[in-house]
Amino acid sequence: MQNGDRFEPEREGGTQVLEAINLKKTYGSHEALKGLNLTINAGDIYCLLGANGAGKTTTINLFLNFIDPSGGSAKVNGIDVTENPLETKKFLAYIPEQVMLYPNLTGLENIQYFARLGGHDEYGDQDLRGFLTRCGLQAEAADRRVSTYSKGMRQKVGVAIALAKQAKALLLDEPTSGLDPKASNEFSELLVQLQNEGAAILMATHDLFRAKETGTRIGIMREGNLMQEMTTAEVSHADVERIYLEHMH
């Protein structure tokens, strides 16, 4: 185990938002992540591809400090997440496969609560409604209890929470799986908006098509290793699929 800080030279600019340096995670004898090195800049949509158990969710959990690394370090805005877990989380927004909200609260109350916890108690109701509608939630739905929401609606609230948090980095864990193609498309459009505002986005996904469409970079993981990285502008849909399948065999 080594401290990544010591070996990493200062990088230029301020564009590296998410950084994994020789990041490792072992559970007993099982190595879930075997020394991941990853840099995601502001304006990047980095799509992590790979089968279940490849280490995608582990990577996200490590950035969120939900689990402690077994080696290496994860940094957000240059700050180590294990050393300053509360500070680094201020820059992060997390959208899981299923955005879980409080069913007895309305959409508006949910976003208000999470915005306040994220340190943004300055928003009025109108600001919060604005975030929700911007994310495609029907205006009337904001005052309904979340228990009546569909999955797509909850994912929209999840993005709205990320917007309200003014997060510099988004960690998305298969956020579109289970969404219908239209909802999935709307979701991707939202991501592009956030990207244009300078967010760094890390998205674990199984959707090769979306990865190529919306992503700026793609990383393919297998058994805790990052096998290959590519820039989407330089490859075709067919290339992505071919390279992915090569690594899966």
Add this chain to the structure above:
Amino acid sequence: MIRFVARKELTELVRDGRFHWTGIILALLLITALATGWQRYASYQDLQSSAQATSNTQWLKQGDKNPHSAAHYGNYAFKPAGPLSYFDSGVEAYTGTAVFMEAHKQNFALARPASDLNAVARFGDLTGAFILQVLVPLIIIFLGFTAFSGERDSGTLRQLLSMGVRRRDILWGKAIGIGAGVALIVVPCLVLGALALSLAELNTSAGFMARMSVLVSTYGAYAAIFLFLTLAVSAWAKSGRHALIALVGFWAFTAFIAPKAVTEISKAVCPTPAYGEFMADMRTMQAKGFDGVSPWRRIQEMQAELYQEYGVNSVAELPVYWPATRMQKLEELDHDVFDYHYNNLRQAYTDQRRLQDSFGVIAPILSLRSVSMAMSGTDLITHIEFMNATESYRRNMVAKMNGYLSKAAASLNDSFSSSNYMTADEEVFAIVPPFEFDQPTVGQALGEHTRNFVILTIWLAFAVTASVAAVDRLSTEAR
């Protein structure tokens, strides 16, 4: 931050069906308990004061007779209801409510309500105290066991922790939110009860408000213990189900198993004699004399002293009525014997209670129960104070009658005919003032309970520490 969490927690709680049902049931029970408690208190107070008045009148109107015989005729003392006995009936059902005070004998209290009750009563009266001691913790558990486990089970915990909030802020917020939810049910009922009682001209003599404030803060601390324990277990447990099972198990242990078991243990460790044995021992000691010198020897000594004092050689010459003086001396010789036996017995009961209090370390209800009874004036200490008051009254009554007789009948010493009998009337009997009992002051009542306050404070500190520790190591995944 804490206030946002608290507000959200309360909003969620108030919209939860669990809250409505438990709230309605608890409110109904609490109002019923206070109302029936009040009714019982009021009718008991009526009964007590009228019985006492009747007995006092009977004493005065017992008819002209010899003052010593009047002391045999005696009087009753009826125990006034404790200032908050409608809230906590304590040990009143078992200790007796009336004492017959007569010459030569120190009696136990009679009229134990428990002897008229059926087995159902053993489960405990439905009093305000029972509800706050037993049901409120259960409701705290029901409303709070999902506080962390539920968020983990449903997945909101990941969302919550990803926001960058201090975990302890979440803990304090949840504690305040759930606490406010419970208070929302309990406080209006108590306020309603207090208002109704204040309309009904309650005995709000000195110390009443002090007793109330001690009760409020002690019950508050007790509720906080359960609240933080619930939060600790909720954060610690694998799932909501596990949390609920563990918490309800602990609740059943503290509410039902521990009190029963501890009563048995305290009886075994500090045994008390059976009634017959106690009485027989006392009679033996009376006959032998407290210090082993027989009472008749003492009487002879006293007679010699009196002869010397007055410079006389025979009973006939004494300026005091000898039979009355002698009877008073015999009475006083018994005092040491009575004190010895009754004090030993009361010491055993007190030791039992202290031992039970100490078990508050494993079940906080035991310490709370003790404080609650003391503040309600229905505990053992109050009862002992009452018994002491009746004994002082009895001794004074007998001494007054014998004293009167020994002076008033001084001239009858030399006539041994049946005409030596002197009678007294109501005017003489009135030199014994009516029986009155002052409740122990709050200070006296509190004095015995330092141990319980220490135990409850330790529990609260433990519960808070445990919840902080559990939240600090709270994981988003089930362990």
